[in-house]
Amino acid sequence: MASPVPPHGGNLSAEARRLGCDPQRLLDASASLVPFQPPRSLRRALAQAIRGSALRDYPDRSQSELRLALAAHHGIDPDALLAGNGAAELFTWAARDAAAAGSNILPQPGFADYARALHCWRGATEAMRLPLAWSDAWPQPFPHHSDFASGLSSGRCLWITNPHNPTGQLWDRASLARLLPHYALVICDEAFLPLVPEGEAHSLVPWVRDYPNLVVIRSLTKLFAIAGLRLGYVVAHPDRLQRWKEWRDPWSVNGLAMAAGAAVMGDRSGLERWMARVHGWVQREEPWLRAQLNQLPGLTARPSSVNFLLIEGCASLLTIRDGLARRGVLLRDCRSFEGLGERWLRVGLQSHANNRRIVRALRQELERQSLV
Ligand SMILES: Cc1ncc(COP(=O)(O)O)c(C=O)c1O
Known part of the structure; x- marks a missing residue:
């Protein structure tokens, strides 16, 4: 039986149980939180x-x-x-x-x-x-x-x-x-x-x-x-x-x-510093990740003003999402968004190192699945 489509991202424990792994091993880019320790x-x-x-x-x-x-x-x-x-x-x-x-x-x-x-x-x-x-x-x-x-x-x-x-x-x-x-x-x-x-x-x-x-x-x-x-x-x-x-x-x-x-x-001053850090991160990572994703075959990453972006595939991305999860990277399944479907995924920006990990995992998974 197909598993129900979750209405939210951030289902870390449930995904870890499904994958039979420790939640700590997973990079959860299905929810969109700043990737730093709280202030x-x-x-x-x-x-x-x-x-x-x-x-x-x-x-x-x-x-x-x-x-x-x-x-x-x-x-x-x-x-x-x-x-x-x-x-x-x-x-x-x-x-x-x-x-x-x-x-x-x-x-x-x-x-x-x-x-x-x-x-x-x-x-x-x-x-x-x-x-x-x-x-x-x-x-x-x-x-x-x-x-x-x-x-x-x-x-x-x-x-x-x-x-x-x-x-x-x-x-x-x-x-x-x-x-x-x-x-x-x-x-x-x-x-x-x-x-x-x-x-x-x-x-x-x-x-x-x-x-x-x-x-x-x-x-x-x-x-x-x-x-x-x-x-x-x-x-x-x-x-x-x-x-x-x-x-x-x-x-x-x-x-x-x-x-x-x-x-x-x-x-007040701590908050100003925090905001500057968050905004600097969004300004750097959104264009970087989008450009990288747009170089991958069959994917189009849409522009975003904030810390998540939508990816559109030329075909269903569900098996890609599953393959990524097995590699420890969770992206947001977009089927619960009315008007989107299997061809769409949402990714929450991470630290630069983890954004690289997402791109690497996606590239490997796209290559693996095109060979099957
Ligand atoms: C647009 C939007 N508003 C609100 C929320 C929920 O925020 P909170 O964690 O404060 O309940 C979310 C959570 O994903 C969201 O995407």
């Missing part, structure tokens, strides 16, 4: 929290310290901000509002978790097809849905991912801001935006004050390589967040994640 301030705060009482005590439900640090970082009112157990938890609450507000437009191919969240509340969805070709000039205008031009958007919700997953396109803020007056609700997922060089200039966070129908969701799991710790936040109108607080369970964000987040976001 020192974050690790120090975690160690301190463990030595203190963060394991024993219930977490601070008001999230005061973390919210203050995040609000100061964005220059916004702390009441317009709420932390979550990763961005994923916050999609669930955004979806509850969205399901009540109207039909939900989901740009496709797109991140599958929005549909999961909407399904919880029986929210209606409509796919909006994105063109599968784009240039490497960033930012790009967000393609408008046909209902926008025809004035049918007012009873609908629009889910935007900036930069888009899986394509890596950075949407231009002005093109997004023009949409805000026309939809019942706009949910903008900026999970990867801090990783994009000059990306913050395209954040919709500053627009939240003027648009109560705007919800911006951010993640810290990719930026600081803490997907296992879980931490994200939402910026939205305080009344909306008050409702979400009443719905969610009382201690959604654990004390360790809050201590780590407050420390790293409160360390």
Whole structure:
């Protein structure tokens, strides 16, 4: 029986079990996290929290310290901000509002978790097809849905991912801001935006004050390589967040994640250095890896503004993906992205040495399979 298509990347333990190997042996490029150790301030705060009482005590439900640090970082009112157990938890609450507000437009191919969240509340969805070709000039205008031009958007919700997953396109803020007056609700997922060089200039966070129908969701799991710790936040109108607080369970964000987040976001100069390091890495490795992949027979790597890129094959890439996994390299199976299929894989940028390993493994696997 064919194994089910996973809706996410980053299934390291399950893949290791399937392959019968130690997870440590695998290079997981199916999830897109920065490849560095989390910042020192974050690790120090975690160690301190463990030595203190963060394991024993219930977490601070008001999230005061973390919210203050995040609000100061964005220059916004702390009441317009709420932390979550990763961005994923916050999609669930955004979806509850969205399901009540109207039909939900989901740009496709797109991140599958929005549909999961909407399904919880029986929210209606409509796919909006994105063109599968784009240039490497960033930012790009967000393609408008046909209902926008025809004035049918007012009873609908629009889910935007900036930069888009899986394509890596950075949407231009002005093109997004023009949409805000026309939809019942706009949910903008900026999970990867801090990783994009000059990306913050395209954040919709500053627009939240003027648009109560705007919800911006951010993640810290990719930026600081803490997907296992879980931490994200939402910026939205305080009344909306008050409702979400009443719905969610009382201690959604654990004390360790809050201590780590407050420390790293409160360390302004450390954060600047971290951002410079991350942006330098994306600026070097994305063009390098793309150029290398484009030299391999039968593959086209698409341009990306961020730390993952899509590869299109001229035929199915599933056996290539399997062969790579046996060589210890995991790439993202794209069949769960509506509109993509077996010919597509997504690769998360790694350190330079590991990007070389990916290219080498792909070359060997392509050569091996063309000989069979
Ligand atoms: C576009 C996008 N948003 C959000 C998330 C989830 O972020 P978090 O780990 O903070 O839940 C992912 C995870 O892959 C993602 O790809």
